Amino acid sequence: MEASKSKHRHFVIYKPYGYLSQFISHDSKQQSKKFLGLLHDFPEGTMAIGRLDEKSEGVLLLTTDGKTSDHVNSGKVEKEYYAQVDGDISEEAIQQLKTGLEIGFEGEKYLTKPCKAHRLDGVPHLPERSRKIRDDRHGPTSWVSITLTEGKFRQVRKMTSAVGFPTLRLVRVRVGGFHLSALMQIGGVIEVDKLMEEDFD
Incomplete structure (x- = not known):
């Protein structure tokens, strides 16, 4: 039919x-x-x-x-992101990401919900980005997986910046x-x- x-x-x-x-x-x-x-x-x-x-x-x-x-x-569906961050991200920073932290949103302070986060072992297998990320001459980088059920504007970037490791590349690897x-x-x-x-x- x-x-x-x-x-x-x-x-x-x-x-x-x-x-x-x-x-x-x-x-x-x-x-x-x-x-x-x-x-x-x-x-x-x-x-x-x-x-x-x-x-x-x-x-x-x-x-x-x-x-x-x-x-x-x-807010019921998981979204997982791989973030390449500036610096060698610490376990303390990972714990802050997991438990929730304050970021700015629409001119107000917003407390993020607890989420899943862990450091990735090495560099994930991803296609090369069209615009090159800065190279190691400018210092080390590391990768972290962050899984959220919320999605405020630029939330992952604001979260990693808040713990002292600004995001250089952000790739959403999963939605549900x-x-x-x-x-x-x-x-x-x-x-x-x-x-x-x-x-x-």
Whole structure:
């Protein structure tokens, strides 16, 4: 039987560095920016579920279904990030990330919720970023995994900066059950039949 024309469509993409997590802007200052529509011929009404800032990369879910978007943004779904930070991150800093700390949000102080965090052993296998990260001549860097269920604007960057280790590269590697491994080509797009609730467990 022919699929209904009203059937929703869903995508998982690897958002590249330098792209905005949107399709169009009416802000004249953003007209020279790169938008998601450059990556694929998405259907009308497609929206990003949550956002990654312009300098961040990784897993981004897209859908034409507002209800699915609301569920992912409800604070019940885990989002895991790999952050390359400036310096050799300490165990004390990791513990601060885990237990919660104050960051600035919309001009107010915000206490982050407890989260999962651990230092990665070595450098994770990720595609090379389009814009080079500074090299080791400027000092050591290290990698940390941070898993949140909340998602304030630039939260991971603000968290690592608050503990003294600013983020140099940020890659979201997982949203619920959707992993970056299936999208290892930067700009990769996969259409999925549906975004099931169990995919976010």
